[in-house]
Amino acid sequence: MTIVTENHVTPKAAVAQGTSVPKTNWKRMFGMQEMGVYYALLLLIVALTVITTYLGQSNYLSVQNLSNVVYQSSLIAIMAVAMTVVLISGNFDLSVASVAALSAVMLIGNADAIGFWPAAGLAMVVAMSIGLLNGAIVQFVGINAFIVTLGTMTAVRGLVLIYTDGRSLSASDPAVIATMKAFEGGRHDVFWLVLAAGAALLAFGAFRAFQTRMAGKRLRPAVLAMVVIGIFFLLVSWASGGELILRNPVIYMAIFTAIVWFTLTFTMVGRRVYAVGGNSEAARLSGISVTRYKLMAFVFCSGAAGLAGILFASRLRSINPAGLQGAELTVIAAAILGGTSLFGGAGSVIKTLAGALLLYSLTNGFNILNLGANWQGLIEGVVVVTAAAIYTVGGSKTKSRTGG
Amino acid sequence: MQDNTPIMQLRGIVKGFPNGTLALRGVDLDIERGKVHGLLGANGAGKSTLIRILSGAYWATLGEIIWRGQPVQWDNPKAANDMGVATVHQHIPLVPTLSILENVFLGNTGPWRRSLSIRSKFNELCERVGYRLDPDTLVGSLSIGERQMVSIFQALGTGADLIVMDEPTASLASEERELVYETVRKLSKGEQKAILFVSHFLDEVMALTDQVTVLRDGVAVLRANTCDLDENRIAEAIVGKQIVALERQAENRTPLPDSATEQVPRLELRDLASKGRLQKLSMRVARGEVVGVAGLLGSGRSELLHAIFGSDTNATGEVLLDGKRVARDTGAAVRAGIGMVPEDRMAQGLVPDFEIWKNTTLPALGSVSVMNALPVGERERERGWEAIRMLSIKASSPEILVKELSGGNAQKVTIAKWLFSDVKLFLLDEPTAGIDIGAKTDILRLVRQLASQGMSVIVVSSEFEELIAVSDRILVMRDGQCIAERNVHDTSEHELLLLAGGQSAAPEAARH
Numbered sequence: 054m055t056i057v058t059e060n061h062v063t064p065k066a067a068v069a070q071g072t073s074v075p076k077t078n079w080k081r082m083f084g085m086q087e088m089g090v091y092y093a094l095l096l097l098i099v100a101l102t103v104i105t106t107y108l109g110q111s112n113y114l115s116v117q118n119l120s121n122v123v124y125q126s127s128l129i130a131i132m133a134v135a136m137t138v139v140l141i142s143g144n145f146d147l148s149v150a151s152v153a154a155l156s157a158v159m160l161i162g163n164a165d166a167i168g169f170w171p172a173a174g175l176a177m178v179v180a181m182s183i184g185l186l187n188g189a190i191v192q193f194v195g196i197n198a199f200i201v202t203l204g205t206m207t208a209v210r211g212l213v214l215i216y217t218d219g220r221s222l223s224a225s226d227p228a229v230i231a232t233m234k235a236f237e238g239g240r241h242d243v244f245w246l247v248l249a250a251g252a253a254l255l256a257f258g259a260f261r262a263f264q265t266r267m268a269g270k271r272l273r274p275a276v277l278a279m280v281v282i283g284i285f286f287l288l289v290s291w292a293s294g295g296e297l298i299l300r301n302p303v304i305y306m307a308i309f310t311a312i313v314w315f316t317l318t319f320t321m322v323g324r325r326v327y328a329v330g331g332n333s334e335a336a337r338l339s340g341i342s343v344t345r346y347k348l349m350a351f352v353f354c355s356g357a358a359g360l361a362g363i364l365f366a367s368r369l370r371s372i373n374p375a376g377l378q379g380a381e382l383t384v385i386a387a388a389i390l391g392g393t394s395l396f397g398g399a400g401s402v403i404k405t406l407a408g409a410l411l412l413y414s415l416t417n418g419f420n421i422l423n424l425g426a427n428w429q430g431l432i433e434g435v436v437v438v439t440a441a442a443i444y445t446v447g448g449s450k451t452k453s454r455t456g457g
Numbered sequence: 458m459q460d461n462t463p464i465m466q467l468r469g470i471v472k473g474f475p476n477g478t479l480a481l482r483g484v485d486l487d488i489e490r491g492k493v494h495g496l497l498g499a500n501g502a503g504k505s506t507l508i509r510i511l512s513g514a515y516w517a518t519l520g521e522i523i524w525r526g527q528p529v530q531w532d533n534p535k536a537a538n539d540m541g542v543a544t545v546h547q548h549i550p551l552v553p554t555l556s557i558l559e560n561v562f563l564g565n566t567g568p569w570r571r572s573l574s575i576r577s578k579f580n581e582l583c584e585r586v587g588y589r590l591d592p593d594t595l596v597g598s599l600s601i602g603e604r605q606m607v608s609i610f611q612a613l614g615t616g617a618d619l620i621v622m623d624e625p626t627a628s629l630a631s632e633e634r635e636l637v638y639e640t641v642r643k644l645s646k647g648e649q650k651a652i653l654f655v656s657h658f659l660d661e662v663m664a665l666t667d668q669v670t671v672l673r674d675g676v677a678v679l680r681a682n683t684c685d686l687d688e689n690r691i692a693e694a695i696v697g698k699q700i701v702a703l704e705r706q707a708e709n710r711t712p713l714p715d716s717a718t719e720q721v722p723r724l725e726l727r728d729l730a731s732k733g734r735l736q737k738l739s740m741r742v743a744r745g746e747v748v749g750v751a752g753l754l755g756s757g758r759s760e761l762l763h764a765i766f767g768s769d770t771n772a773t774g775e776v777l778l779d780g781k782r783v784a785r786d787t788g789a790a791v792r793a794g795i796g797m798v799p800e801d802r803m804a805q806g807l808v809p810d811f812e813i814w815k816n817t818t819l820p821a822l823g824s825v826s827v828m829n830a831l832p833v834g835e836r837e838r839e840r841g842w843e844a845i846r847m848l849s850i851k852a853s854s855p856e857i858l859v860k861e862l863s864g865g866n867a868q869k870v871t872i873a874k875w876l877f878s879d880v881k882l883f884l885l886d887e888p889t890a891g892i893d894i895g896a897k898t899d900i901l902r903l904v905r906q907l908a909s910q911g912m913s914v915i916v917v918s919s920e921f922e923e924l925i926a927v928s929d930r931i932l933v934m935r936d937g938q939c940i941a942e943r944n945v946h947d948t949s950e951h952e953l954l955l956l957a958g959g960q961s962a963a964p965e966a967a968r969h
Contacts, residue, residue: 319831321822328819331808338768338799338806339820339874340791398810 082274085443090391090407093440097411101418113421116293120303126413127302128153128361129380130406133387134310135357137405138317140388142350143330143397144191147202148183149358150380151209156180156362157372158213161222169232177359183209184355188348206381213374223371230370237301237367244290244297251286254279302364306406309357314402326350331398386433387412390440411436462526463487464651465511465542465619470520472506472675480506482675483520488619491649493641495656495666495683499695499920503675504655508623511653512544513537538564543612547623549604551611553597560596561610582610585648586640602633609640619651620644626661627754638665657753657919659688659958671695692954721780723913724882726765729774734760736938737774742882742915747908749928749945750917751953757937758917759800762884765915766790766797778882791820796875800886800917802864806871809860813852814841816859816870821878844873849899865896872900883907883914889923901927921953933957 081087098114105113112118132149139146156176163172187205191198224230258279265272290297317323328336329346337343366372390408393400412433419429467486473479481503488494498504509515510522513531521528524540531537534544551560561582562575576592583589588606596607605625612620622641626634638661644650645667656662662669662683669686671679671694679694722741730737735757742748752758764772767785776783783793790797799805807816818837823829825836841855848869852862859867868888875883885904889897904914904927918924924931925945933941933956941956 321826321830321832324815324819324822324832328808328811328815331810332804334799334805335808336819337787338766338797340788341819342786342788398808 086392089440089443090404090411093390093436094407094411094414097414097418101414101421105421108422110421113418116289116297118417118421120297120299122410122413122417123303123306124300125417126409127306128364129383129387129413130306130409131309131361131364132354132358132380132384133391133405133409134306134313134402135354136384137388137391137393137400137402138313138326139350139354140393140395141317141330141397141400142326142347143333144188144198144347144350145202145395146187146351146354147199147381147385148187148206148209149354149361149384150377151206151213152180152183152355152358153362153365153380154213154372154374154377155183155209155216156359157366157376158216158222158362158374160363160366161224161370161372162216164224164229164233165226169229169236173363176363177356180359180362181352181356184352184358185348187355188351191351192344192347210378217372217374219374221371221373233367233370237364239301240298241301241304242296243299243304244293244295247286247293247297248290251283251290253283255283255287258283302368305360305364309360310402310406317402322346327398329397333397383412386437389437392440392444408440463489464525466521466523467507467511468521468523470507470510470517470522472503472510472515473518480675481510481517484672484675484677485680486670486677488651488653489668490618490651491645492667493645493652493654493665495654495662495669496672497656497659497662497669497691497695498672502672502695504672505623506675507672508544508621508653508655511537511619511621512542535564538615538617541616541618542621543615543617543619544621545605545608545612545623545625547625547627549601549608551596551604551607554595556593556595557590557599557607557610558592560607561592561614563611564615578614579610582613585643586610586613587643588636588640600633602629602636605629605633605637606640609637613644617650619653621653621655623655624657624754625654626656626658634661641665657958659691659955662691663688688955689951692951695954722777723779724765724915725775725777725780727775727777729761729764729772729776731760731764731769731772734769734937735764735772738939740932740939742913744913745908745911746930747904747914747916747928749924749931750915750934751919751921751924751931751957752917752934753919753957756934756957758934759886760937761934762797762799762886762915762917766795766884768797794879794881796820796878796880796883798868798871798875798883798885798888800890802867802871803860807859807867810858812841812856812858813844813850813862813870814838814855817841817844817855817874817877820874824878840877844870844876847876848873848903868900869896872903881912883912885914885916887918888916889918889920897923921950921957924953925950 085092102112102114132153136146136149156179159176159179160169160172163175166172167175183205187198187202190196190201224233258276261276262272262280265276317326325336325341326346328339328341329343333343333347336346362377365377369376387409388400388405389395390411391401391404391406393405415433415436416429419425419432465486465488467484470481470484470486471479472481484503484507486494486496486507496504496507506515510517513534513536516532522531523529524542529540531540537544552563555563558575558579561579565575579592586606586609590603590606590610596604599607609620609622609625625637629637641652641654642665645652654662654666663686666683669679669681669683669691670677671691673695679691723744723746724742726738726740728737728739729735738761740748750758750761760769763769764774765776766787767776767783767790768787770785772785776785778793778795781793783790783795787797803809808819811819814837817840818825818832822832825840826832838855844850845852845855850862850866850869850873852866859870862870872885872888883904888900888904901923904916908914908929914927916924916927925948928945931943931945931948931953932939933943933953935957943952
C-alpha cells in the first residue's frame, strides 16, 4: 500500500535513516535511573569489602560468601521476577508469600503419601489456581488488585493454618527426602560453563563492536552489555580458582530469570504485557486481549510462588505454618529497587534480580559486621525509599520537559 | 461603580504554548454587570484557553486583564477566585463522596466540617437561586443536572461577581437545561452578576445572552449585541473559511458509482444500539466511501464508533464487515480488518512511554515477527521510519517516545499504526481535534487517499467544514440518535451546524 502525502521529512532525518541504527543516549543509559541499582550493588560490595578488610575480618569478597548471598536470595528473587511481570502488567500481588507457604504445605503434607513429584504437581496446581482466582476477581469484578490480594494473602495464610492445624509438618519417607535433597540440595560445578559463556560473550561482543566500528556505525548498547557481562563472567571464574559450585536453586533462578527476560524483551507476548500495563485502553483498542494478559500475569506470579514454596519446603524438609511470613514485602521491595513502576508499563527483571541481590547483600553485610538485626530494618527501609525517590525525581524531570 | 463600565476587560490577550502553537492572538473582551455574554467558536478556536486565562489557570503571554478597572496578574485559580471570578467547568469537578453542602463550600477555610453558619449560608443561596437542594445528599448520587447546579452554587458561594460557565448545558437533558437557563437569568437580571456563557448550542445563545463574542483561530471575529444578530450570522462567523482548497476538492469529487452501493457493503450495521448511549441504528457503508458523523459532544458520535468496534461491551446488534459477522470484541474487530483511532489519543490511542516504532507495530505485531512470536527490532524500526515518511511526522527518528510528540504528530502515529495491516474500515474519532492546520490537512488528505484505495472510513468530527471536505455522506447525531443524513453535495456546514445544534431543519430540508 502506498500513501504519498506531501513530503516534509527533513534531509537530516533522511540521512539518519540511512544508517538505520538508533542513536543511543549514553548519558541517559548510564544515568541513575537506568543503572542506579547496579551502581548501588557495586558500591555496597566495594564498601563491605573495604570495611571487612580494614577490620581484618574474613574476606567478604570470597566466591564462597558471594555464592551464599545468591543462594539465600534465590527464592525471593524467583518470586520478585514474577512480581515484576505482574507490576509491568499494571497490577499488584501481595499474596505471593502466602501462596508459597501453601504450596510448601501441600508438598510436605502429601509427599509421603503420593510421592514427591505428584505432590509438587499438586502444589503447583493449587498455587496457580489461587493466581487465577486473584486475577479473575481483579479483572471481572473490578476490585483493586491491592485489596483483592490483601484479602487472599490473609485467607491463604488461614488455609495454611487450617491445613496444618497450626503445627509444623515434616516429610519422613526416605525416598521423598532423597528426592528433595537431589532437587534442592544438588550442587553443580559450573566453572567451565561460566568460563565458556564469558569467553563466548566477550568474543562475540568484541567481534560485533569491531564490525560496527569498521562499518562506521554507532556502538549499540546490547554489544557493550555483552562485552561487560562476558568480562564479568571471566572475572568470576578467575576469582573462583577453578571450582565454581552453585546450588540448584541458584541455577533454577538463573534459568527462570533468563526465560522471563527473553520473553519480556524479545517476544510478542512480552511487548503486549508492557503495552497492557503502559496504557490498557490503548492496548484494548489495538485489539489486544487485556483481560487475558492481566489474568495470566497473576497465574504466572502465583506459579512462581508455588515453585519458590516447593524449593523452600525441599530445603527444610518441613514447614512451619508461619513460614515465609512477610516475605511478600521483601519481594515487592526487590522489584521497586529494580525500578519497576507501580503504575505499570515499565520494569526489568534483570534489575529486579539486582534489587534482590542488593537486599540480601545488605543482610549478609550486617551479619558479617556483627551489626545485629536491629539496624537491618531501618537501613533496608531507607534504601528502598531512597531508590524510589531517585526513580521518581528522575522520572518527573523527564516529564516536565514535555509538559506544556 | 457605575453600571456601564465593564467589570472585566481583556485587552490584546495573546497566549502561546511551549510547543509553538498560538492559541490566542490578541483577543479583546468586555463583560458587563447584569449581562450574559455568550462566547462561541469552533473547537480549537481558543475558547478554553481564554477561560483558563480568566480563571487564573494559565498566564497570558501578552496583554492586559483589567478587573473592576484595575489591571491584575493572577497566577493561580485561587487568586482569581478570591477577587471574585468563579468558573463552572464543563466537566464538573466535585468530590462525589462528600455531601452537597461540603462541596459547595469546599474552598472555605473554617476549622469545622459542618457548622450552622455554613448551613444558613447554604439556605440563603437556595433562596437567591430559587432552587432547593438537600444539603446532606452525597454528590455521587445526584444526576448530572443537579451536579451542574451544585457547581453553580459553589461558584456563587465564593461571592463571585463574574461567573464563567464553560458549556454548562453540553451534557444535560432539556428540562435540566431549562433549570440552568432560569438560574442564569436570575443571577444576571436579579443580582447584577456578570456571566460569561460558553456554548455550542446556537438556540440557547440566542435565547439567553445579551452580547456575543465569536472566536475563530484565536481572534475575536464577531462582537455584537445578540438582538442585532441571527443564528445564520453567528454560524457564518464560527465557520469562517479555512480549508478552502479541500472544500474545492470536495466539489470536484465525483459521487460514488452506483455499482459500489449494489455490491455487498463494506460495513453493514443492523440495529446497533447501546443502552443509554446510542439508539438503534442501521446503515451501510460502501467500499471506498467516507461517511462523516456530525454531532456535538455527548451526541453519541463516539459511542457509535465504539459500538462498531466492539469496545463498548454493552452494545447490542450486529456488525457485518464484507458480509461477515464481526464478534463483539476488539481483538475480533482488529482481525476482521477494522482500525480505530480514538478521540483521546494519549489516553486511548497510544502507549505514551513507548517509542514511535513500538506504537506503530502494536496492532499488527505478527507481521514484523519471526514465527509470529518474536518481533524483529530492525523491521519494527523500519516500520517506524515508514510511518514517519508516509505521514510526514515531525520526529527525528522512530526512537522518540510518543509522549514527547506534539498533538498533531502523536495523532499521526495513532493513525499510522493501522496503515500496515489489512485494514478495510477506519473509524476515526475527532482525528483533527487540537492539532494545527498543516497536520489537519495532511490527515484529511490521507483519509481521501485511503478511500481512493477502496478502504472505507467513518469520521467523527465537531468541525463540520472538515466533514464536508472529506466525506461522501454525512450523518448528523444528537442525543444518541441519528437525526439526519445528507449527501455531501446537498448540505452545507451551516445546515449541519443548525441540525446538530438542535435547530429544526425544516426550512433547510425544504430545499431538497
